[in-house]
Amino acid sequence: MDPSVTVRVRDAHVYYRVYEDPVPGLKQIFAQGRARRRYRTIRALRGVSLDLHESETLGLIGANGAGKTTLLSAMTGLLPLESGSILGRCRPSLLGVSSALRPALSGRRNILIGGLALGFTRAEIEGRVDEIVDFSGLRDAIDRPMRTYSSGMRARLHFAIATARIPEILLIDEALAVGDEDFRHRSAQRIDEITSAAGSVVLGTHVMAEIEHHCDRVAWLDDGVLKAVGDPGEVVAAYLASTGSR
Amino acid sequence: MSDPDQRLYDLTRPPSAAAYLSEAWRRREFAILVPAQDLRAQNMGTVLGQLWHIANPALLVGVYFLIFGVVIDTSRGVENFLGFLIVGVVLFHLTQRVVQDSAVCISRNLGLIRSVQFPRILLPAATLNGQTAAFVPALVLAMAAVVATGERPSMRWLVLPAVLVAQFMFNFGAALLVARIGTSLSDLQQLLPHLFRLLFYASGVIFSVEAFVTSPGWRRAFALNPIYDVITCARWCLVGESVDGWVVVGLLAWCIALPVIGFAAFHRSEQRLGA
Numbered sequence: 191m192d193p194s195v196t197v198r199v200r201d202a203h204v205y206y207r208v209y210e211d212p213v214p215g216l217k218q219i220f221a222q223g224r225a226r227r228r229y230r231t232i233r234a235l236r237g238v239s240l241d242l243h244e245s246e247t248l249g250l251i252g253a254n255g256a257g258k259t260t261l262l263s264a265m266t267g268l269l270p271l272e273s274g275s276i277l278g279r280c281r282p283s284l285l286g287v288s289s290a291l292r293p294a295l296s297g298r299r300n301i302l303i304g305g306l307a308l309g310f311t312r313a314e315i316e317g318r319v320d321e322i323v324d325f326s327g328l329r330d331a332i333d334r335p336m337r338t339y340s341s342g343m344r345a346r347l348h349f350a351i352a353t354a355r356i357p358e359i360l361l362i363d364e365a366l367a368v369g370d371e372d373f374r375h376r377s378a379q380r381i382d383e384i385t386s387a388a389g390s391v392v393l394g395t396h397v398m399a400e401i402e403h404h405c406d407r408v409a410w411l412d413d414g415v416l417k418a419v420g421d422p423g424e425v426v427a428a429y430l431a432s433t434g435s436r
Numbered sequence: 437m438s439d440p441d442q443r444l445y446d447l448t449r450p451p452s453a454a455a456y457l458s459e460a461w462r463r464r465e466f467a468i469l470v471p472a473q474d475l476r477a478q479n480m481g482t483v484l485g486q487l488w489h490i491a492n493p494a495l496l497v498g499v500y501f502l503i504f505g506v507v508i509d510t511s512r513g514v515e516n517f518l519g520f521l522i523v524g525v526v527l528f529h530l531t532q533r534v535v536q537d538s539a540v541c542i543s544r545n546l547g548l549i550r551s552v553q554f555p556r557i558l559l560p561a562a563t564l565n566g567q568t569a570a571f572v573p574a575l576v577l578a579m580a581a582v583v584a585t586g587e588r589p590s591m592r593w594l595v596l597p598a599v600l601v602a603q604f605m606f607n608f609g610a611a612l613l614v615a616r617i618g619t620s621l622s623d624l625q626q627l628l629p630h631l632f633r634l635l636f637y638a639s640g641v642i643f644s645v646e647a648f649v650t651s652p653g654w655r656r657a658f659a660l661n662p663i664y665d666v667i668t669c670a671r672w673c674l675v676g677e678s679v680d681g682w683v684v685v686g687l688l689a690w691c692i693a694l695p696v697i698g699f700a701a702f703h704r705s706e707q708r709l710g711a
Contacts, residue, residue, distance in 0.1 A: 267446075270707060307558070
C-alpha cells in the first residue's frame with residue numbers, strides 16, 4: 191500500500207434528503223393523517239474514490255452542484271456516508287465560504303473565539319494574534335465589528351485563523367476566490383508551507399488560474415461522479431471543452 | 437474498514453464518548469472565556485451595565501414580596517417569608533436562564549459551527565458557565581439578604597455547596613437536552629416559557645408546599661420536580677425549612693440521570709447539529 195497517502199476515499203456515496211414540504215403543522219397532520227414528510231433523495235456523491243498524497247495540492251473542479259462542497263465536507267468525516275469509506279491520517283480542516291463567527295464582535299475578538307474553538311489556549315492565541323493580524327492584512331480594521339467586513343476581508347481573516355497552526359491536511363472550498371491579488375499571494379505561500387511540510391491541500395474552485403497556479407493534480411467532479419483525475423492541463427482542458435459544448 | 441498498516445483511521449466514525457469528552461476538556465478554555473465576553477457584551481449600552489445580573493433577581497424578589505408577602509399574604513407556614521422567597525427566586529432564575537439560553541445556543545452560533553470544527557458540547561457548556569458565573573454575585577447578595585432577614589449562619593450552610601453542585605449537574609443535563617431538542621424543533625422556544633411557568637408554581641417559589649398542599653400523594657409528586665428539590669434543600673440550609681427524604685432522593689436521581697441522558701442525546705446527533 192502506498193505509504194504517502196494522507197486521505198483515502200473509497201466508493202463514497204452521499205445522499206441528501208430534500209424535503210418537499212415544510213415541517214407539517216397540526217392542520218396537515220390531522221387533514222392528511224400523516225406526520226411523515228415527503229422527500230426526494232439527491233445523490234450528491236455516487237461512488238467517488240480518490241487518494242490524496244503527501245506534499246500534494248489537488249484541484250477540485252466541476253460545475254455548480256457537481257458535489258465539490260459535499261466531497262470536501264465528507265472528507266472531514268462530518269457528513270454521514272450512505273456507503274463507502276473515508277480514511278485519513280488526521281481529521282482535515284475545512285475552510286469554507288466565510289460567514290462571520292460573531293458578527294457583532296471585533297475581528298480581534300473573533301480571532302480569540304475561533305482560536306479557542308480550534309484548540310489553542312488563550313496564551314497561544316495572544317502570542318500569535320499579531321502574526322494572525324499581519325497575515326490577514328487587516329490591521330486597520332481589526333477592531334471593527336466583523337459584520338462591517340467585506341466578503342474578501344472575512345475570507346482573509348478566516349484563512350489567517352484556520353492556518354495559524356499549519357494544518358496537516360487543508361481543504362479549501364472556494365475561499366480564495368473572493369480575495370485580492372495580495373491575499374492570493376499570501377495564501378499561496380501558506381499552501382506551499384503545508385505541502386512542503388508533507389501535508390496535503392485540496393482546492394475546490396471555479397477559477398482555473400488558481401488551479402494552474404497551485405495544483406499538481408486535478409480531479410473533475412461531474413454530477414457526483416469523478417470524471418477525470420490527472421494532469422492539470424489535460425483535465426482542465428477537457429472540463430472547459432465539455433462546458434463549452436453544452 | 438481499517439487500513440492494514442494502521443496509519444489511516446476511519447474519519448467517518450464519530451469519536452467515542454470518552455475521546456469526545458477528552459477533546460472537549462482540552463478546549464475547555466473556550467467554554468470559560470467566550471461566555472465571559474458574551475456576558476460583558478450582553479448589558480452593554482444599559483445604564484446599570486453588569487449590575488443587571490444582580491438587579492434582575494433582586495427586582496423579581498421585590499415584586500413577589502410586594503404581591504405575595506404584603507398584598508395577598510401567602511406566607512402561611514413560613515417563618516421567614518422574605519428569606520424563603522429570596523432563595524427560591526434566585527435558584528429558580530438560574531435554571532431558567534440556563535435552559536432558555538441553551539435552546540438557542542446552537543442556532544446563535546451557526547457561523548462558528550460552519551467555519552470551525554470543535555466539539556459542539558462546548559456551546560451548551562459555555563451557556564451554562566456564563567449563566568452560572570452571572571449567578572454568583574446574585575447568590576452572594578442573596579445570602580447577605582438572608583442574614584439581614586435574621587438568619588444566622590449555621591452548620592447547615594456547609595451543605596449548601598453540595599446542593600449547588602447538584603443543581604449545576606442538573607442544569608448541565610438540561611442544557612444538553614434542550615440544546616439538542618431546540619435544534620430540530622424550533623417550537624421549543626415558544627414552549628419553554630410555559631413549561632417554566634408551570635415549574636415555577638410546581639416548585640413552591642412563592643408559597644410553602646408543606647402548608648398549602650395537604651394531599652400526601654400530591655406532595656410526593658412535588659418531589660419529582662428537580663427545581664423544587666433544589667430549592668427545598670437550599671431552604672433547609674439557609675432559612676431552616678424542613679426537608680423530607682423523597683426530596684433528597686429526587687435531587688440525587690435527577691442530578692445523576694439528566695447529565696447522562698442529555699449527553700447521550702447530544703453526542704449521538706453531534707454531526708447533524710447546525711447542518
